[in-house]
Structures are given as structure tokens and as C-alpha cells.
Amino acid sequence: MSLLRKASWSPYLAGALVGILAVLSVVVTTVVLDKGHYLGASTTFVRASGLMEQVVAPQHVAENAYFQSKKVKVDWQMLFVIGIFAGAFVSSRLGGSAKHETVPPIWRERFGDSAMKRGIGSFIGGAILLFGARMAGGCPSGHGMSGNMQLSVSSLLALVFFMVGGIITARLLYGKGGQ
Amino acid sequence: MELFLGLITGFFFGFLLQKGQVLRFERQVGFMLLKDMTIIKFMATAVVVGMIGIYACHAAGLISLSLKATNVGAIVIGGLIFGVGWAIAGFCPGTSVGALAEGRFHALWAIFGMLVGAAAYAEIYPSLQSNILSWGNYGKITLPQVLGVSPWLVVAAWIIAVVAFFSWAEKKGL
Numbered sequence: 001m002s003l004l005r006k007a008s009w010s011p012y013l014a015g016a017l018v019g020i021l022a023v024l025s026v027v028v029t030t031v032v033l034d035k036g037h038y039l040g041a042s043t044t045f046v047r048a049s050g051l052m053e054q055v056v057a058p059q060h061v062a063e064n065a066y067f068q069s070k071k072v073k074v075d076w077q078m079l080f081v082i083g084i085f086a087g088a089f090v091s092s093r094l095g096g097s098a099k100h101e102t103v104p105p106i107w108r109e110r111f112g113d114s115a116m117k118r119g120i121g122s123f124i125g126g127a128i129l130l131f132g133a134r135m136a137g138g139c140p141s142g143h144g145m146s147g148n149m150q151l152s153v154s155s156l157l158a159l160v161f162f163m164v165g166g167i168i169t170a171r172l173l174y175g176k177g178g179q
Numbered sequence: 180m181e182l183f184l185g186l187i188t189g190f191f192f193g194f195l196l197q198k199g200q201v202l203r204f205e206r207q208v209g210f211m212l213l214k215d216m217t218i219i220k221f222m223a224t225a226v227v228v229g230m231i232g233i234y235a236c237h238a239a240g241l242i243s244l245s246l247k248a249t250n251v252g253a254i255v256i257g258g259l260i261f262g263v264g265w266a267i268a269g270f271c272p273g274t275s276v277g278a279l280a281e282g283r284f285h286a287l288w289a290i291f292g293m294l295v296g297a298a299a300y301a302e303i304y305p306s307l308q309s310n311i312l313s314w315g316n317y318g319k320i321t322l323p324q325v326l327g328v329s330p331w332l333v334v335a336a337w338i339i340a341v342v343a344f345f346s347w348a349e350k351k352g353l
């Protein structure tokens with residue numbers, strides 16, 4: 001139990017366990033559900049936005065080609081994303097490493113203390129990144145991890161361009177990040 | 180059962196993301212500023228361990244692969260767009276919900292933004308099908324297929340590259 005109460009683990013250990021989890025997930029879902037589920041997250045945001053849009057414009061969602069191809073429903077991956085919340089919640093409470101944060105330090109150094117400004121940045125960044133992830137066909141989970149585990153050409157390409165876009169933008173946005 | 184398996188797998192994933200400290204804005208942007216390689220240590224270890232398991236299970240006939248199409252135009256443009264948003268938000272889709280759970284409240288706005296970004300993509304998708312999404316589509320292919328070698332050779336190359344990178348990062352204290 002003391003290991004579970006540690007504030008953090010080596011990223012190599014946590015990463016290796018994620019690798020094992022990813023393989024186990026595919027094997028177990030293949031056996032139990034007859035369809036292997038690889039870890040991924042970004043399609044859930046498509047399904048969730050479709051579910052919400054359905055409330056006000058069901059016809060519009062039903063006719064949209066993208067929502068049709070992704071199937072607007074509660075599925076394995078949506079519960080997987082909800083599970084991430086639960087797992088991170090439990091881990092941070094067990095380890096005493098939960099931290100209330102509205103403005104992270106690197107952001108504060110460049111843009112100041114305003115939680116409003118940070119909120120707007122967070123929102124805009126989130127909108128841009130999900131748009132890009134869907135165009136590229138996945139995010140750092142689906143492409144970056146799951147795709148590269150399968151030695152997929154598309155995922156290696158995606159990972160490289162995620163990093164190129166991120167590194168250039170971060171440099172322009174935050175400078176060298178202070179020190 | 181499908182939903183239960185999703186939930187439990189997500190639980191362990193979120194637990195490990197939190198223990199590995201990769202949910203934090205500082206770690207994500209720290210990597211993009213090339214000052215902190217924590218998220219790469221985490222991710223590359225997961226990828227290398229995962230590929231050994233995936234290819235072992237695949238060779239044993241236990242599982243099948245699930246590849247994404249190699250449409251070069253969409254991946255390059257979409258990948259760069261993702262990177263721009265990732266640097267501003269400091270979260271990715273999987274880590275945003277975990278970051279919120281560990282108290283980083285500003286992740287909530289990123290999650291709302293992602294829902295809007297997803298809806299916007301659904302709207303624009305029909306008009307991308309005949310152009311960006313069809314530029315340079317090579318289908319679902321793997322590196323060993325393209326190179327005409329055993330997957331284990333590619334796995335070995337990954338391991339060597341990753342271990343070399345780790346020892347460099349540790350030496351530099353990143």
C-alpha cells in the first residue's frame with residue numbers, strides 16, 4: 001500500500017505499466033467483446049459533442065457524415081475517458097499530490113495571474129487541438145501510443161508533426177520559459 | 180461488459196498518468212520547451228513495452244491490429260494544428276480529464292474547448308473529404324511492411340533509439 005501512497009512514480013515505471021495495460025486491454029477485449037480496444041481518447045469528444053448537439057438538433061446530427069462514421073453513442077472509449085478522471089482522482093488523493101491550480105507557472109510568467117485569461121487560452125487551445133487531432137485521425141493516446149505500438153506508419157508521422165507543431169508554438173508563445 | 184471494461188481500463192490509465200506526473204501543464208509545455216523529458220520517458224517506455232506485447236500476441240494469433248489510414252496531407256496539417264492547440268492548452272485529450280481530477284481546474288476550459296473543436300470538425304468534415312483527407316492516402320500500413328523486414332527488427336530499432344534517448348536525457352538532467 002505504501003507504493004500507492006507515494007506522490008509520484010518514476011515515469012519509466014508508470015510508462016512500462018501503461019504499456020502492459022495497453023496490451024492487456026487489447027487481449028481481454030478481443031476475448032470478451034470479440035473486438036480489440038486500443039487506448040485512445042479524442043473520438044470520445046466527438047461522440048460527447050454529438051450527444052449534446054442531439055438534444056437541440058437531432059436531425060442535424062443524424063445527417064452529419066462525421067457523426068455517422070463515428071457513431072454518436074456511449075461506448076467503451078467514453079467510459080475509458082471517464083475512468084481516467086476516476087483513476088487520476090484516486091491516485092492524487094492517495095498520494096497527497098492533488099493541487100488546486102487555476103494558472104500554471106509557465107503560463108503565469110508570460111501572461112500574468114489572470115485566471116480568466118488562462119481560461120480563455122485553455123479553451124481556445126482545446127478547440128484547436130481537438131480539431132487537429134480529428135483531422136490527423138488521433139491524439140497522443142490513439143496515434144502516439146497505440147498506433148506506434150503497432151508500428152503504424154500513420155502514427156509515427158502524426159507523432160512527429162504533433163511535436164513539431166507543439167515545439168514551435170511553445171517557443172513562440174512562452175519564449176524560453178524563463179530560466 | 181464493454182462499458183465496464185472501458186471504465187476499469189481508464190481507471191488504471193488515469194492512475195498511472197497521475198503517478199507519472201504527466202498530467203501537468205508544466206510537464207507537457209516543459210517538453211515542448213525542451214526543458215523536461217518526463218512525458219517522453221513515460222510515453223516512449225509505454226510504446227516500447229506495448230509493441231513487444233502487441234507483436235508477441237499478434238504473432239500468436241491472439242489479437243489483430245487496428246491501424247489508422249496513412250493520409251499524409253491530413254496527418255501533416257492536422258498534426259501541426261494539434262501541436263498549436265497543445266502548446267496553448269498544455270493538455271491533450273486524454274490528460275485533460277485526469278488533470279481536472281488532480282485539481283488543475285483550468286483543464287475544464289480545455290475540455291469545453293475540445294467539445295467545441297470536435298463539433299466544428301464534424302461540421303467541416305464533409306467539405307474536407309475531397310481534398311485534404313484524400314491527399315496522399317497510402318492506406319493502413321506498418322513500418323515493417325513498407326521496409327519489407329521483420330517487425331522484430333523495427334522493434335529492435337525502436338528500443339535502441341529509445342534507450343539512447345533516455346541515456347542522453349538522464350545525462351543532461353532533463
